[in-house]
Amino acid sequence: MALKRPNNILSEFSMASMTDVVFLLLVFFMVTSAFVFPTALEIDLPESSQQTPVKPLTRVFIDAQGQYFISISDAEPALVPENNLLGALQTAASPDSLGAIAVYADAEVPYGKVVEVLNIGADNAYKMVLATRPAAPKQNKE
Numbered sequence: 001m002a003l004k005r006p007n008n009i010l011s012e013f014s015m016a017s018m019t020d021v022v023f024l025l026l027v028f029f030m031v032t033s034a035f036v037f038p039t040a041l042e043i044d045l046p047e048s049s050q051q052t053p054v055k056p057l058t059r060v061f062i063d064a065q066g067q068y069f070i071s072i073s074d075a076e077p078a079l080v081p082e083n084n085l086l087g088a089l090q091t092a093a094s095p096d097s098l099g100a101i102a103v104y105a106d107a108e109v110p111y112g113k114v115v116e117v118l119n120i121g122a123d124n125a126y127k128m129v130l131a132t133r134p135a136a137p138k139q140n141k142e
Contacts, residue, residue, distance in 0.1 A: 046107045048132035056100040056129055058092045060117055064108040068117075086120055100127035 043061055061069040061077050068085055069077035070092050080088045089101065101121055105114045114130070121128040 043104050043106050045104060045131055045133040047135040049135045052129055056102045056127075058100070059102045059104060059131075060089070062103070062105040062109045062113055062117065064106045066109060066113055085117070086124075089117075089120055089126070090124060100129055102129045102131050104131045 043063060057073040059071045059077070061071065063069070068080045068082060068088075070080050070088050071077040072092050092101075103114065103117050103121075105117075118128050118130075
């Protein structure tokens with residue numbers, strides 16, 4: 001006795017696996033977008049041909065008006081009065097395993113303000129990293 005199998009071909013397509021893939025891609029992009037460091041501060045960094053790979057968790061921002069802000073490990077930058085900058089740097093630099101502080105100074109900030117922050121770091125034996133943006137490549141005019 002020969003048994004016959006039914007040869008019914010399904011004309012439907014299951015979208016379950018497609019929605020799983022789309023969901024996983026969505027989760028992936030949401031997680032990776034959290035690594036981008038957005039700040040509410042408008043800082044126009046000066047250009048430099050050399051960049052450092054060190055990315056300290058403690059950051060000091062100096063905006064175009066000369067105000068100081070401190071941010072620790074991706075937290076929202078907090079305004080710090082100029083007379084309390086030393087105390088704020090001492091408490092902010094302690095959780096950083098590198099012992100380094102990144103200084104993000106606007107291009108319009110007077111040089112003296114940047115040197116003040118660098119001197120505070122040097123007096124307290126912190127490694128100071130001055131943040132810049134990459135310089136545009138030079139084009140040869142021939």
